[in-house]
Amino acid sequence: MNLIVGIGDMKVSKSPDILTTIGLGSCIGIAIYDPITRIGGLSHIMLPSSKQVPDVKESHKFADLSIPILVDKLQTLGVKRANMRAKIAGGASMFKFSDKTMMMNIGERNSEAVLSKLRELKIPVISIEVGGEKGRTMILDLDSGVVRLKIVGVGIKEI
Amino acid sequence: MIKVLIADDAAFMRMMIKDILEKNGYLVIGEAPNGVKAVELYKKERPDLVTMDITMPEMSGIEAVKAIREFDSGARIIMCSAMGQQSMVMDAIKAGARDFIVKPFQPDRVLEAVKKATL
Amino acid sequence: MDYRDLTILQKDSIKEFFNIGAGYAATSLSEFVGKKTDMTVPEIKIISMDQLLLMNEAEEEVISVHVRVIGDIGGSVIFMSDKESMEKLLENLLMGNDILTEYGQSAVSEVGNIITGSYLNAISSFTGFTIMPSVPAFSYDMLAAILSTTFIEAGQYDENILNLETAFLVDDNKVDGHFYYIPANNSLEKILLKLGTN
Numbered sequence: 001m002n003l004i005v006g007i008g009d010m011k012v013s014k015s016p017d018i019l020t021t022i023g024l025g026s027c028i029g030i031a032i033y034d035p036i037t038r039i040g041g042l043s044h045i046m047l048p049s050s051k052q053v054p055d056v057k058e059s060h061k062f063a064d065l066s067i068p069i070l071v072d073k074l075q076t077l078g079v080k081r082a083n084m085r086a087k088i089a090g091g092a093s094m095f096k097f098s099d100k101t102m103m104m105n106i107g108e109r110n111s112e113a114v115l116s117k118l119r120e121l122k123i124p125v126i127s128i129e130v131g132g133e134k135g136r137t138m139i140l141d142l143d144s145g146v147v148r149l150k151i152v153g154v155g156i157k158e159i
Numbered sequence: 160m161i162k163v164l165i166a167d168d169a170a171f172m173r174m175m176i177k178d179i180l181e182k183n184g185y186l187v188i189g190e191a192p193n194g195v196k197a198v199e200l201y202k203k204e205r206p207d208l209v210t211m212d213i214t215m216p217e218m219s220g221i222e223a224v225k226a227i228r229e230f231d232s233g234a235r236i237i238m239c240s241a242m243g244q245q246s247m248v249m250d251a252i253k254a255g256a257r258d259f260i261v262k263p264f265q266p267d268r269v270l271e272a273v274k275k276a277t278l
Numbered sequence: 279m280d281y282r283d284l285t286i287l288q289k290d291s292i293k294e295f296f297n298i299g300a301g302y303a304a305t306s307l308s309e310f311v312g313k314k315t316d317m318t319v320p321e322i323k324i325i326s327m328d329q330l331l332l333m334n335e336a337e338e339e340v341i342s343v344h345v346r347v348i349g350d351i352g353g354s355v356i357f358m359s360d361k362e363s364m365e366k367l368l369e370n371l372l373m374g375n376d377i378l379t380e381y382g383q384s385a386v387s388e389v390g391n392i393i394t395g396s397y398l399n400a401i402s403s404f405t406g407f408t409i410m411p412s413v414p415a416f417s418y419d420m421l422a423a424i425l426s427t428t429f430i431e432a433g434q435y436d437e438n439i440l441n442l443e444t445a446f447l448v449d450d451n452k453v454d455g456h457f458y459y460i461p462a463n464n465s466l467e468k469i470l471l472k473l474g475t476n
Contacts, residue, residue, distance in 0.1 A: 006328040006331070007327050007328055007331060007422075008327065008328065008435075009328070022331070022337050022420070022422050023331070023336050023337065023420040023421065023422025023423040023424075023426060024423060025419075025420075025422070025423035025424065025426050025427030025430075026426075026427045026430060026431070027426060027427075027430075046327075046426070046430055046435050047430070047435060057437065061435065092423070092427075094417060094419070094423060094424060094427040094428075095344050095415035095417065095427070095428075096415055096416070097216075097346075097412060097413055097414075097415045098168060098192075098193075098415075099215075099216035099217070099412060099413045100216075102346050102412045102413065102415075104431045106427075106430060106431060107427075134419055134423075135419045135422070135423025135424070135427075136423070137337060137420065150337075152418060152419050152420060153418065168413055169384050169385075169387055169388040170380065170381065170384040171371070171381060171384035171385040171388045172384075172388050174381075214391065214395075214410065214411055214412070214413055215413065216413050240395070241306075241392045241394065241395020241396065241411065242395050242398070242399065242410065242411070243395070243396075243399045244398070244399055244402045244403075244408065245402075246402075246408050247410075261395075261399075262306075262310070262391075262392045262395065263306055263309040263392055
């Protein structure tokens with residue numbers, strides 16, 4: 001079954017399901033997978049930190065909140081922390097303004113926040129495909145743990 | 160022949176203006192993609208006229224007009240921009256521009272403005 | 279600002295404000311590309327980002343031009359369409375050049391520059407604000423990536439974002455380009471204040 005993870009959303013499942021999130025621009029997709037139980041999850045975050053936001057209801061918008069929730073969810077499904085492996089994609093700088101002062105670095109900040117949180121939770125990141133200027137669709141195959149990225153003008157890239 | 164310098168960050172627009180001018184007997188001696196280059200080329204080539212966009216990277220068209228007029232108080236510059244707000248037209252005229260063409264424009268409007276500015 | 283709190287009167291005034299600005303943009307577009315352009319009735323929707331993406335073909339590859347709005351109010355303007363429609367729209371300007379070449383991208387960017395300029399000129403006229411466009415940025419990418427990033431960069435990432443959108447119909451409706459105005463999160467209040475419906 002193909003499950004779609006929306007923007008600011010997170011889903012977990014097991015083999016042979018496929019988790020897909022579409023159109024990661026400055027957003028980052030975080031896939032965490034356990035090759036032993038073949039259980040995994042995918043989270044689509046929009047912003048690095050929830051700290052500036054007063055009344056947070058949608059945790060999966062933020063890297064600092066979503067990742068711990070994803071990890072906990074996987075643990076309740078029987079995944080051992082030591083077996084978790086992460087792959088991340090996204091964080092692009094979508095708009096190439098010739099006036100560089102117009103460019104924002106949300107993608108870069110997202111990337112830093114995600115890697116920092118995963119480091120804090122001691123989850124090894126085995127593939128990183130962030131930055132650049134193109135959007136990515138991220139597909140996590142729970143049967144193999146392979147992540148496929150669809151990029152306009154490039155095609156499909158496996159990480 | 161009257162020598163013109165075209166400043167606009169869109170290559171496409173520079174081509175369009177160049178086409179209109181060359182077909183009507185003007186000589187385009189340079190093209191600048193931003194305000195900094197516009198000032199540089201003005202100093203180097205000393206054109207009879209400049210067509211100047213406003214919204215450009217590095218240095219805006221208004222800043223470039225000020226810089227060029229400081230270098231040469233007789234410089235003839237006409238603005239050519241998508242921005243037609245009253246305050247901006249005033250700013251441009253105050254900086255020393257002689258005319259202000261709002262995009263999109265008809266070729267006749269450009270020719271009329273160029274003719275008037277180079278009388 | 280929580281857009282769910284907008285009254286019917288406020289929503290109507292925003293719609294009218296957008297309608298007038300978009301009208302100028304459509305006229306401008308028509309003159310620049312040399313084709314007759316019509317406009318659909320502007321939509322004002324208060325929805326979640328997820329719903330916005332679901333409403334559209336999220337994975338569709340589109341050509342878009344993004345112009346930031348700076349000055350008394352901030353935000354972004356996006357003009358986008360699928361590649362084929364954009365090529366048809368700009369055929370008088372492209373003159374056989376591929377739209378993805380530097381020349382083609384420059385033409386698309388200039389369309390964005392001009393229609394945004396007209397839109398902002400109109401807005402400025404009746405609010406008295408001074409508003410400038412940034413230089414434009416061309417993209418050829420997935421609709422979801424472009425739209426989501428633009429909204430997030432404008433500070434609109436709440437559960438309820440303001441979707442102000444209209445479609446420009448060109449060539450007897452065979453071409454449609456989508457025009458979005460995304461105000462930065464405190465700009466709408468300033469606009470409503472000026473419109474007298476705050």
